[in-house]
Structures are given as structure tokens and as C-alpha cells.
Amino acid sequence: MQIVLIEGDGIGPEVTQAACRVIAAAGVQVEWIKGMAGAAAAERYGEPLPEQTLEMIRRYRIALKGPCTTPVGHGYRSVNVRLRQGLDLFASVRPVRTLPGIATPYEQVDLIVVRENTEGLYAGLEHEVTPGVVESVRLITRPAAERIVRFAFDLARQMGRRKVSFCHKADVMRLADGLFLECARRVAEDYPFIQFEEIPIDTLCMELVLEPRRFDVLVMENLFGDVVSDLAAGLVGGLGVVPGANYGTRYAVFEAVHGSAPDIAGRGIANPIAVIRSAALMLEYIGYRQEAQRIEQAVLATLKAGIGLTPDLGGDGTTMTLTEQIIHHLHAGV
Known part of the structure; x- marks a missing residue:
């Protein structure tokens, strides 16, 4: 091989x-x-x-x-x-679980962060508008949004997971995250046997620190996933x-x-x-x-x-x- x-x-x-x-x-x-x-x-x-x-x-x-x-x-x-x-x-997949012999604030953490890997701010679409002003484009497309959420649900089904949490900031970025959230809701309808929840990124970060054991599979866009996956890793030893x-x-x-x-x-x-x-x-x-x-x-x-x-x-x-x-x-x- x-x-x-x-x-x-x-x-x-x-x-x-x-x-x-x-x-x-x-x-x-x-x-x-x-x-x-x-x-x-x-x-x-x-x-x-x-x-x-x-x-x-x-x-x-x-x-x-x-x-x-x-x-x-x-x-x-x-x-x-x-x-x-x-x-x-x-699809970036980061399994996060408590490990023996490593002292951490929590026991029995067992979650998976699923991150869209190709779009968002990391699409690299940025330029200098004028000296001292830089514009970065946060790219969200329906096909990419739908496939990452479907990937997360399929992963949950294959691994016997019971809940998928979709992370967003649709109250502020109403078009970009609004589209992503719409896609997530539509895909979730195809998996009625798996619990689905919507959670803002700031609320998710707070609740991960307060009680990470309530989460199962988390799915989100690129930048959010980069930050949250490292935060979650910190809960189990780094x-x-x-x-x-x-x-x-x-x-x-x-x-x-x-x-x-x-x-x-x-x-x-x-x-x-x-x-x-x-x-x-x-x-x-x-x-x-x-x-x-x-x-x-x-x-x-x-x-x-x-x-x-x-x-x-x-x-x-x-x-x-x-x-x-x-x-x-x-x-x-x-």
C-alpha cells in the first residue's frame, strides 16, 4: 500500500x-x-x-x-x-475526547468538530482598496454549505451520535450566515432521527467552557471551525x-x-x-x-x-x- x-x-x-x-x-x-x-x-x-x-x-x-x-x-x-x-x-474533522492521565477541568468530554474547509474568510479573497484599507470577502455558497452540513449528519449517523449543533452568527451576518443556516435547516429535515440545534458562535464558546459534555457533533464555517476546534482541544489537554x-x-x-x-x-x-x-x-x-x-x-x-x-x-x-x-x-x- x-x-x-x-x-x-x-x-x-x-x-x-x-x-x-x-x-x-x-x-x-x-x-x-x-x-x-x-x-x-x-x-x-x-x-x-x-x-x-x-x-x-x-x-x-x-x-x-x-x-x-x-x-x-x-x-x-x-x-x-x-x-x-x-x-x-x-471537511475538517477534529474528534475531541477526554484522555486518561491528563488533568483537565472536565471528564467525559466526547465531541466532534466538523469545519467547512474551503470557503469563508479563508477563501483568500482580499485586496487593498486604498492605502490603509483592506477588504476581505467572506464567501458562502449554497453547494458548499449543504455538503458540509450533510457530511456532519452522515458522520453522526455512522458513529451513532444523536445530536448535530450548527454554529452561526446569522443575527449579524444575515445574508452569509443566513444562507448557511437556511441550508442547515433544509438538510436537517432529511435526518429526523438526529437532534438538530442552532447556536450562535458566541453562545457556543461560552457553553463549551461552562459545560462541553452537552455537545456531540458541531458543524460550522471555516473561521469559526478553526477557532472552536482549538478551543475544544484545550478542554482535553491541547x-x-x-x-x-x-x-x-x-x-x-x-x-x-x-x-x-x-x-x-x-x-x-x-x-x-x-x-x-x-x-x-x-x-x-x-x-x-x-x-x-x-x-x-x-x-x-x-x-x-x-x-x-x-x-x-x-x-x-x-x-x-x-x-x-x-x-x-x-x-x-x-
Whole structure:
């Protein structure tokens, strides 16, 4: 089986190699086809997302990706945004659940954030009207709105979830979010067996902090999803432990959602759990459900045991010790 591997920048090569080791330990044979993206690709090709990398994914359909550096306020556009738009990866899925061994304010959080990935303010439609005045266009279209809400309902049905919450700001952005809300209501009518609720973005953020356990599947536009998915990750231990997936009709890219952490790159202390759990989502997607479940259970057992954990998880271990502990529990058949 051939899968594209994009190691990314900073700690990317370290954490993606850890994921590759865990996949191999689970008994899944993969031939990794390496593609480049991010700062290293920009230096070599003058382009942070070379066309040959996109062509690799189009050919092999599936990719596992590490974090890529994005310059803030200057330089090239986000590699992640360009990758999602270039491959029409319209659905970002972020499962968020409480993990053993990680102290958090809440127990038994178990929700999924579904984010529209190709439109909104991240469509990149902005220009300088006149010096000192910049206009950004927030793009919402009926086809994109309908397909992301339908994706969320189908995901809820497949996973046995009972409620879909649609997040919006239609009281202020009456045309854009009004259209999105209209589409959500129309799609919800096709799923009468799943509870549907409408909730403003500001109310959602407050209620996530007050009582996140009342939510099940959340679906929203691009910018809201970017913010809310990180907020939700903070409820269960942060971006270092939460997996991410981007789905289209033909392609899928699975990625760690944290940054490239250049300050600790090469020190061997990066936490690989986010990309390992993303790899488990990838295996489940391509039909290796049992192996994916074994990896997930091994991660949970490792966190519960508390041995070999990296500093961000409260331990004094390394990327290697944490990976070896996960492989140990994987072989032990937890």
C-alpha cells in the first residue's frame, strides 16, 4: 500500500517518523511516498506547496502530514489552506475526547468538530482598496454549505451520535450566515432521527467552557471551525493530543493540528501523539479498522500508565520513549 508522507517543518519529521513506526508495529505495511511542503519546500522549489506534492496526493489519494510553518502577516499563504483548497478537502474533522492521565477541568468530554474547509474568510479573497484599507470577502455558497452540513449528519449517523449543533452568527451576518443556516435547516429535515440545534458562535464558546459534555457533533464555517476546534482541544489537554483529518470526495489528508514548534525541533522531546492518532484515523478510513482501534487503545494505555511521557505531558521522556511505550502497549494487546 502506498501513502504520501509529508513530514513538514520543525518537529514534523520527528513526529511523523514516530507515527510510521507505530503503523508498522500495528502490522500495516506501507510504502511511504515522500512529498514536500512548508518552509523546506519553499527553500528548495521557491514554492511552499509544490505542484508535484499535490500530484502525488492526487495519484495515491491518501496522505499523512506533519506540521508546516506558516509566516505570520507576511510571506506565503498557509500550506494547510492551499492544500485543502487545491484538493477540495471540504471537511475538517477534529474528534475531541477526554484522555486518561491528563488533568483537565472536565471528564467525559466526547465531541466532534466538523469545519467547512474551503470557503469563508479563508477563501483568500482580499485586496487593498486604498492605502490603509483592506477588504476581505467572506464567501458562502449554497453547494458548499449543504455538503458540509450533510457530511456532519452522515458522520453522526455512522458513529451513532444523536445530536448535530450548527454554529452561526446569522443575527449579524444575515445574508452569509443566513444562507448557511437556511441550508442547515433544509438538510436537517432529511435526518429526523438526529437532534438538530442552532447556536450562535458566541453562545457556543461560552457553553463549551461552562459545560462541553452537552455537545456531540458541531458543524460550522471555516473561521469559526478553526477557532472552536482549538478551543475544544484545550478542554482535553491541547493540540498535542488531538488528531485531525481533512476529507474530500476523492482525497483525504490526515494531519497533526499543532504547530511546527521550531524552538524544540531536533531536541527529541516532541510529543507525537497527535500525529499518531491522526494516523489511526487514516487507517480506519482505508479499511484497517482493527489496527486503528489497537493504536488508539495503545495510546490511551500509555497515557494512563504515565511512563516515558514527553515534558508537555508532565513527564521527562522523549519522542522515542513515548513512541516505544505506545508500541509496547500495542504488542501487549491492551
